[in-house]
Amino acid sequence: SQQGEEDPQALSIQEGENATMNCSYKTSINNLQWYRQNSGRGLVHLILIRSNEREKHSGRLRVTLDTSKKSSSLLITASRAADTASYFCATDLTLTENSGGSNYKLTFGKGTLLTVNP
Amino acid sequence: DGGITQSPKYLFRKEGQNVTLSCEQNLNHDAMYWYRQDPGQGLRLIYYSQIVNDFQKGDIAEGYSVSREKKESFPLTVTSAQKNPTAFYLCASSSRWGPQHFGDGTRLSIL
Numbered sequence: 001s002q003q004g005e006e007d008p009q010a011l012s013i014q015e016g017e018n019a020t021m022n023c024s025y026k027t028s029i030n031n032l033q034w035y036r037q038n039s040g041r042g043l044v045h046l047i048l049i050r051s052n053e054r055e056k057h058s059g060r061l062r063v064t065l066d067t068s069k070k071s072s073s074l075l076i077t078a079s080r081a082a083d084t085a086s087y088f089c090a091t092d093l094t095l096t097e098n099s100g101g102s103n104y105k106l107t108f109g110k111g112t113l114l115t116v117n118p
Numbered sequence: 119d120g121g122i123t124q125s126p127k128y129l130f131r132k133e134g135q136n137v138t139l140s141c142e143q144n145l146n147h148d149a150m151y152w153y154r155q156d157p158g159q160g161l162r163l164i165y166y167s168q169i170v171n172d173f174q175k176g177d178i179a180e181g182y183s184v185s186r187e188k189k190e191s192f193p194l195t196v197t198s199a200q201k202n203p204t205a206f207y208l209c210a211s212s213s214r215w216g217p218q219h220f221g222d223g224t225r226l227s228i229l
Contacts, residue, residue: 004160033217042122042208042220043161088160105151105176106218108160 004032004089004109012115019076021112023089024069030092032065032072033106037086046074046087079116086111120145124209124221130229131196131203139194139224141209150192151218154178155206164207167192196226204228 007022023032031050035043049056049065049072056063062075076083090106122143131137143150149168153161163176167186181200186192192211196203206225210218 035218040223040225042124042222043210043218045217045219048217104212105163105166106161107163108153110158110160 004091004107006087006089006109006112008112009110010113010115012117013079014117015079015081017079019079019083019114019116021074021087021114023072023074023109025091026070030104033090033092034063034074035088035090037088037111039085043088081116081118083116084114086113122209122211122219122221124224126224127222129224129226131226132229134198136195136197137226139196139207139226141192141194141221142190143211143219144190145211145213145219146189147211147213147219148189149212150186151210152182152184152192152194153208153210155208161208164194
């Protein structure tokens with residue numbers, strides 16, 4: 001079953017504008033991750049936000065997390081044509097955990113297709 | 119450079135045939151994963167492995183099989199029992215606490 005659901009399904013903006021994508025999920029999480037996928041390629045990890053964090057920045061990316069609403073948002077500022085891609089949120093389920101770390105599996109949403117027009 | 123290599127990039131399966139998709143990583147990651155992606159959809163987990171010689175079924179394992187004899191390799195076999203195999207298959211790996219790293223996928227089609 002798909003835990004995360006992105007909104008909107010598709011978004012088209014002009015270069016230089018900001019793009020906001022939302023993700024809602026159903027059950028408690030440890031972390032929430034955002035990934036990017038260019039057409040016909042694999043996914044690339046963008047950012048991870050832990051359940052005890054509310055906001056995180058990485059370059060032009062800003063991610064927020066509201067665990068009370070079970071939602072997250074990804075903001076891309078000053079978008080570029082090269083930002084055109086599908087963006088997925090993923091929530092994790094811990095498989096095993098010890099002092100050395102944890103193994104986990106991810107559940108992905110269906111993604112938001114972002115088109116940035118030059 | 120470290121990364122994940124999937125091969126082949128395109129694969130065609132005949133009726134009743136088993137085909138094997140290759141996934142190799144040189145990132146020294148313990149965990150490896152196989153996903154299936156259908157057009158306009160998210161990723162669905164087929165199988166995962168947390169350590170060599172151990173693997174677990176994911177959400178859609180029927181019609182697929184895997185092996186994990188070496189840390190670096192996690193091949194996926196699409197068997198003839200998988201009646202709708204046409205999809206984009208993605209392999210990933212991760213270290214403990216880290217994000218997943220993906221290969222560039224194999225696109226499987228039916229002849």
